[in-house]
Amino acid sequence: MQRTAELFAIGSELLLGDVLDTNTNYLCKQLTGLGARVCRAVMLPDDVNVIADELRSAAARKRTLLITTGGLGPTEDDQTLKAVAIAFGSELVLNEEAYRMVHERYSQLASEGLVESAEMTEPRKKMAMLPEGAVPIFNPVGTAPAVWLEWQPEHVVLCLPGVPGELKGIWENTLPPLLQRLLGKAYFKLVEVIADLCDESKLAPIVSEASSAHPKVYIKSRASRFGRDVKLKITLSVSSDNREEVDAELNSAVAHIVRLLKENGIKAQVHE
Amino acid sequence: MQRTAELFAIGSELLLGDVLDTNTNYLCKQLTGLGARVCRAVMLPDDVNVIADELRSAAARKRTLLITTGGLGPTEDDQTLKAVAIAFGSELVLNEEAYRMVHERYSQLASEGLVESAEMTEPRKKMAMLPEGAVPIFNPVGTAPAVWLEWQPEHVVLCLPGVPGELKGIWENTLPPLLQRLLGKAYFKLVEVIADLCDESKLAPIVSEASSAHPKVYIKSRASRFGRDVKLKITLSVSSDNREEVDAELNSAVAHIVRLLKENGIKAQVHE
Known part of the structure; x- marks a missing residue:
């Protein structure tokens, strides 16, 4: 059974349009690559009750993994952990390991002269206040643990964290093995077929026929613009816990679509 | 009263991480600039029932404006309009004006030799099947009307439409006056204060004090990374239907935060 995930990008600056969210795309790529299905991703303001409500709804949908990005920092508007505590009926408590991590980071930054001191002020301590039962994950780039x-x-x-460099640093440093254990073994593969035409309406019956014949394969054509030398991209992808099935389903669907394109006089290139 | 909006980015390719969604950021910027508040933005797969459920929930929240992006094309997986019809209890019917628009675009493309003919095939006709009571908006770039x-x-x-060039083409061609009428007269202004330090934890009490003193102003500091010559950005923004109030609130909050930074020995620059 394919495991499911939902994403929550948190921060009013996203909804003001002041910042482009690239974290969601990064996470979708990573999770898809691990064989999970991202069912939904939502962008929310810094409002603790709104965030808690959304988390509760997703929990009720029994998703294996909920990932929030943003709102872990030292300022008061960063309220993600409070929202998690509310949503899952726990309390924020000082987590000793998180405290040690934050302190260690500030000690290092102080020794490099990048902050004035390593003193654990209230805003710094805030980053070590975790929902009861939670485990901190070291942040090698910023200060707030995941x-x-x-x-x-x-x-x-x-x-x-919402800062993309911190998120990627934590991901690459720690997460794939932890997530693989949670999400199980699953395989994902995507193949692109580039069709030599710009008229998506002409592709519609072809995509439709191939989709019906290969219900396990997700087939999507993507319009770009009309023009000479414009080509349309068709992506075919499969997820399964069986690697042979992934390959067999995908190869068969790609062959089918290439044949249909050819029958309609459309040249195609396959990019694995 | 400030009008509210919710956004729906539709397309499984987004949740696979195959495509970075930039439409949501574009729309957030535009709507914020028109004085509206974007409360939430969600990314959804090409699943007609999932989309319809989300639209219904947002409608129950009484938002002034719901905007979907994507899923208007000729292929069968493009199901946004069907979801809208389900959510709002109407039917998809052939809209004559939309038919004329689609036909006109294909006639033009055929005359330029970019498509084989202007014939209104079933996939092309699909783009003119609108929820009853809906009004099509001409697409000067692609084929599917908004x-x-x-x-x-x-x-x-x-x-x-989901293709960014089409979305922007329609927006710039038609939408601001229509939306201004719906959203009413409102003003939005944002000012950036660049603070000469990299330690966000030191800013926390300053942001907190200024926020309490100016509850109508949204004040947010944004962490970047630690390093020499790294500066922190604080954004202050206000929306209101009263232009003088926007200016007065914002000027007063900016002056306050600059004074607090100075008192803490932190240099600041203001960018309007």
């Missing part, structure tokens, strides 16, 4: 809370057996909420 | 449905007085769902 947070992993298994709120129910095999159901995790993972809170990551 | 769709404007006032499902309740002063409550609109607007469906835009």
